[in-house]
Amino acid sequence: MTSTTISIPPAGAPARVIRDDADAIATAHHVAELFRADASLRDQQRRLPHDELNVFSQSGLWAITVPAEYGGAAVSYVTLTEVIRIVAAADPSLGQLPQNHLGIVDVIGLAGTPEQKRRFFAEVLAGKRFGNGFSERGTRNVLDLKTRITANGSGLRVNGTKFYSTGALFADWIPILALDDEQRGVLAFIERGTPGLKVVDDWSGFGQRTTASGTVIADNVEVSADAVLASYEAYDKPTRNGPLSQIIQAAIDAGIARAALDDTIRFVRERSRAWVDSGVERAADDPLTIREIGDLAIRIQAAEALLEKAAQAIDALPAEPTSADVARASVAVAQAKVLTTEAALRAGEKLFELAGTQSVLAEHNYDRHWRNARTHTLHDPVRWKYHLVGNYVLNGVEPPRHAWN
Known part of the structure; x- marks a missing residue:
């Protein structure tokens, strides 16, 4: 096709x-x-x-x-x-x-x-898009939620403020994560334009600039019971949702790494000058540059290979996976996430070293690769992926089940 x-x-x-x-x-x-x-x-x-x-x-x-x-x-x-x-x-x-x-x-x-x-x-x-109202600022950690859904008369009401709400500005529905009266996390699906729902375009990150990952405010927003989903059930028992959420993150970083390498190769071939001591006419024939390009290519291909292997691990999960099944998939995804994170950051940085001074000109905007990599990989710290893998391999400890594992 x-x-x-x-x-x-x-x-x-x-x-x-x-x-x-x-x-x-x-x-x-x-x-x-x-x-x-x-x-x-x-x-x-x-x-x-x-x-x-x-x-x-x-x-x-x-x-x-x-x-x-x-x-x-x-x-x-x-x-x-x-x-x-x-x-x-x-x-x-x-x-x-x-x-x-x-x-x-x-x-x-x-x-x-x-x-x-x-x-x-x-x-x-039909083509409708879900945004998100998950994370909050100013709390102890990502699982410390202040947003609440409560009964009010004959209906339910949602109150809270969210941030890092990627996609909410463009969404037809905004599922908001809130705690119910039993302190369980539920998703309240709120249609765009509902009274009391406000999406603020206040994302000012230096990378991923056009994700509009800003604020969502729910001010006494009414939601019907049939639009409230018991999302806690996705983590009360072993499911693929955590590894799935994470592998999408890793795939984004792998894409950033590949784009940075492609731009590096193109620029070195077409624009960069050979270093005066290299003894070659073309920058692309500089043996030290060739070595560094080879290093980047290997790292990115290794990251892509682990990414595919991790996806295969999710595909292999049975319909009713055990805790051990999900742990294996989470570890496979964490391994891929380590390499995609490091490959994206390294490729974004090496571009300038290998392409040379011309590559920093604003007309090329090549700094976007590193800015995007640095911003997106902060979603969850890679140092904890090392810990997750090491604790599993060394001590047999299964990763906690949530959207960050």
């Missing part, structure tokens, strides 16, 4: 439905080519990708994990990971935007009622 056969419906029309894994990969390459053209300009100007995001969700790629019994392609996690990596290599902000959406689709499958599954999977297949 070639990209020329892919026709993407306009915004407002029903989204295209991906048929299978091959269709998903071909579509990812198609939209990545569209996104790559102005990715640097969007970053420089912090131009939010409204049009590009419509193309992305209308392409059907945001629905590729919807179960087959509900009309989706139910692609493998190897395919899902590769789709995110391909798009992130073109524009990592766009690569990150479906991250929480895809995690929520998985939670719906794991914890939704039959009616919730029918309702929200149909929304996803």
Whole structure:
């Protein structure tokens, strides 16, 4: 299947439905080519990708994990990971935007009622996007939540303020994580435009500039009981949701690393000057530069290989996995996350050393690779991935079950 056969419906029309894994990969390459053209300009100007995001969700790629019994392609996690990596290599902000959406689709499958599954999977297949209202600022840690959902008269009300709300500004639905009266985490699905719901575009990060990962405020927002999902069930028992959430993060970083290496190679070949003591005419023939490019290529290929192996571990999980099953998958993903993090940061830094002084000019905007890598890899600290793997290998300790493992 070639990209020329892919026709993407306009915004407002029903989204295209991906048929299978091959269709998903071909579509990812198609939209990545569209996104790559102005990715640097969007970053420089912090131009939010409204049009590009419509193309992305209308392409059907945001629905590729919807179960087959509900009309989706139910692609493998190897395919899902590769789709995110391909798009992130073109524009990592766009690569990150479906991250929480895809995690929520998985939670719906794991914890939704039959009616919730029918309702929200149909929304996803139609091209609707989920944002997120998960994390909060000023708390002890990411699991210390102040947002509450409480009974109020005949209905339920949500109150709280969220931050790092990637995708919420562009979303049709914003699932907000709140504690119920029993201190359990639930997701309240709130439709855009609901009274009391406010999305603030106040993300000022130096990287991932166009993710609009700012503030969501819920001020006494009314939500119906049938739009509240018992998300705690995705972690009360062993499920794939933690490894799935993490492998999407790793795929984004792998895409950033690959883009930085591609730009380094292009610049060294076409623009860089040979060093005066190298004895060669072309920078691309400098033996020390060749050695460093080889080192980067090996590191990135190793990261991509572990990423694929980790995705295979998630695919191998049984329908009802044990704690040991999920632990193995979490460890495999953590190993990949270490290498994708370090490869992305190293590639973003080495670009300037190898390409030379010309590469720092603003017209190239190559610093975006390092800025994006440094910003996105802060999502969860890689030093704790080393700890997770080491504690498992040395002491047999299974990782805690949550979205960061």
